[in-house]
Amino acid sequence: MSRTHPELRTPPALPDGGLRVIALGGLGEIGRNMTVFEHAGKLLIVDIGVLFPEEHQPGIDVILPDFTSIRDRLDDVVAIVLTHGHEDHIGGVPYLLRERADIPLVGSRLTLAFIEAKLKEHRITPVKVEVAEGDLVEFGPFDLEFLAVNHSIPDALAVAIRTAAGLVLHTGDFKMDQFPLDRRITDLRGFARLGEEGVDLFLTDSTNAEVPGFTMSEGELVPAIEKVFRTAPRRVIVSSFASHVHRIQQVLDQAHAHGRKVAFVGRSMVRNMGIARDLGYLDVPDGLVVDMKVLEKLPADQVCLVCTGSQGEPMAALSRMANRDHVIRITEGDTVLLASSLIPGNENAIYRVINELTRWGATVVHKGNAKVHVSGHASAGELVYCYNIVKPRNVMPVHGEWRHLRANGDLAIRTGVHPKGVVIAEDGFAVDLVAGRVRIAGKVPAGNVYVDGETVGGATEAHLKDRRNLAEEGVITVVAIVDADTGMLAEPPDFLARGFAHDEKTFEAVVPLIEKALAKAAEEGVGGATQLEQLISRAVGQWAHRSGRRSPMIIPIVIDA
Numbered sequence: 001m002s003r004t005h006p007e008l009r010t011p012p013a014l015p016d017g018g019l020r021v022i023a024l025g026g027l028g029e030i031g032r033n034m035t036v037f038e039h040a041g042k043l044l045i046v047d048i049g050v051l052f053p054e055e056h057q058p059g060i061d062v063i064l065p066d067f068t069s070i071r072d073r074l075d076d077v078v079a080i081v082l083t084h085g086h087e088d089h090i091g092g093v094p095y096l097l098r099e100r101a102d103i104p105l106v107g108s109r110l111t112l113a114f115i116e117a118k119l120k121e122h123r124i125t126p127v128k129v130e131v132a133e134g135d136l137v138e139f140g141p142f143d144l145e146f147l148a149v150n151h152s153i154p155d156a157l158a159v160a161i162r163t164a165a166g167l168v169l170h171t172g173d174f175k176m177d178q179f180p181l182d183r184r185i186t187d188l189r190g191f192a193r194l195g196e197e198g199v200d201l202f203l204t205d206s207t208n209a210e211v212p213g214f215t216m217s218e219g220e221l222v223p224a225i226e227k228v229f230r231t232a233p234r235r236v237i238v239s240s241f242a243s244h245v246h247r248i249q250q251v252l253d254q255a256h257a258h259g260r261k262v263a264f265v266g267r268s269m270v271r272n273m274g275i276a277r278d279l280g281y282l283d284v285p286d287g288l289v290v291d292m293k294v295l296e297k298l299p300a301d302q303v304c305l306v307c308t309g310s311q312g313e314p315m316a317a318l319s320r321m322a323n324r325d326h327v328i329r330i331t332e333g334d335t336v337l338l339a340s341s342l343i344p345g346n347e348n349a350i351y352r353v354i355n356e357l358t359r360w361g362a363t364v365v366h367k368g369n370a371k372v373h374v375s376g377h378a379s380a381g382e383l384v385y386c387y388n389i390v391k392p393r394n395v396m397p398v399h400g401e402w403r404h405l406r407a408n409g410d411l412a413i414r415t416g417v418h419p420k421g422v423v424i425a426e427d428g429f430a431v432d433l434v435a436g437r438v439r440i441a442g443k444v445p446a447g448n449v450y451v452d453g454e455t456v457g458g459a460t461e462a463h464l465k466d467r468r469n470l471a472e473e474g475v476i477t478v479v480a481i482v483d484a485d486t487g488m489l490a491e492p493p494d495f496l497a498r499g500f501a502h503d504e505k506t507f508e509a510v511v512p513l514i515e516k517a518l519a520k521a522a523e524e525g526v527g528g529a530t531q532l533e534q535l536i537s538r539a540v541g542q543w544a545h546r547s548g549r550r551s552p553m554i555i556p557i558v559i560d561a
């Protein structure tokens with residue numbers, strides 16, 4: 001397997017007849033999946049997702065892939081293929097369409113319906129090309145074939161990409177549930193047929209590559225979910241992803257069987273379930289789903305609420321219920337069912353919500369204490385099956401952190417793929433497929449682009465560092481009125497501090513240090529406001545560090561008198 005290449009530069013032009021693959025996101029992270037394929041002067045994009053921020057990225061809404069490397073070539077983009085409707089695969093689409101709105105979006109019916117609803121909020125009407133498994137569609141030099149895959153959202157597709165450079169198979173997110181609710185299983189026969197034809201490059205979902213064995217079937221959750229509905233003394237409040245149509249189908253089935261009515265809570269839940277129902281992906285018995293107002297009048301043991309917030313997202317319904325910031329008040333005897341995964345990085349937030357809900361008297365059922373969740377991703381056993389069926393020449397693990405990518409690559413090698421044919425790439429790496437061989441040809445920018453309120457790309461790593469520093473160390477503002485003639489303080493400086501432990505006397509010790517610094521500056525003829533501000537900042541910073549081992553942010557303001 002290839003190792004890291006920290007010194008990589010901008011890749012040279014792609015050799016004639018070659019195929020270049022660049023993941024602008026999704027490698028070394030779980031989220032913002034985006035892969036750009038280049039061939040014969042044209043570009044094909046597979047997925048444009050977002051990544052959700054972690055605790056060390058305060059104030060950030062979502063993180064996008066960096067479009068810098070394709071920005072000058074948007075006219076060469078022939079299509080954006082969307083493998084499925086999860087946010088980490090479609091959430092970034094509006095931001096690229098803002099730059100060129102008429103790039104065709106290619107995807108299944110449900111995927112296109114989800115992205116269309118999202119684009120409406122951005123006031124963009126997309127060009128859509130609906131496809132289904134078995135379809136063959138041509139975009140420029142890329143011949144695409146779509147295959148059914150099973151995942152934690154209905155209507156997911158894998159895509160085979162045929163070019164003069166060879167045949168690529170991209171699984172998207174997938175698993176091999178043999179008994180899914182919709183009976184639509186991953187098309188291993190199609191995978192095998194492509195394997196017979198000869199897959200030159202196989203891009204596979206790495207998320208669960210470290211998990212041994214096989215991912216459980218969605219159907220295996222029935223007993224635990226049934227038990228919740230059978231035994232809950234009062235209301236049942238279910239939280240799940242707003243896209244997990246099959247999980248919510250299970251909830252609806254049990255609610256129906258146990259004589260409860262259901263209301264959807266939260267904008268994305270209401271919107272997505274409406275779409276899924278209209279398109280026939282969600283089967284809702286007549287009269288089961290009712291308005292909140294109707295639900296409120298029913299006895300508690302006939303009530304089921306389905307809401308968002310299973311990841312502890314602070315603005316989602318469940319967190320707000322936990323914080324007593326929602327019209328729905330959790331009371332003694334309520335049962336909360338978290339029918340979802342626990343995405344790494346969200347643990348603290350989720351356990352905080354679980355604790356608060358428990359404190360208000362709810363019984364919380366979650367994957368830690370009941371079998372109420374199965375993953376949407378193939379485990380090691382399934383991946384090995386795929387490698388043995390497809391027999392790819394080259395493999396590029398995608399969708400995962402480093403440990404997942406490496407584990408996936410190791411599985412490929414164990415099934416007989418040559419180690420040189422397994423490429424562990426990072427975001428931005430240009431992986432060239434030329435004459436049937438892969439090699440890393442260079443690197444393009446692929447850093448984080450932060451969406452911060454209405455601004456895209458305005459917030460930088462430096463801003464986040466400032467925010468973390470402010471949170472941990474506080475801030476001191478020093479207002480110094482300096483006599484323009486002498487360069488000395490005209491009066492004692494004013495100190496304003498926030499988040500920095502202080503009293504009236506705290507800053508007395510720093511005044512002589514500022515005076516000393518100003519005297520030295522005057523002596524050396526340094527008098528510009530900016531320079532004096534830097535000197536004051538340094539003097540206060542050194543003092544804070546020496547006296548209390550603190551490093552607050554310091555904002556010096558020098559006013560000429």
Ligand SMILES: [Zn+2]
Nearest residue numbers: 084086151173
């Ligand atoms: Zn997914």
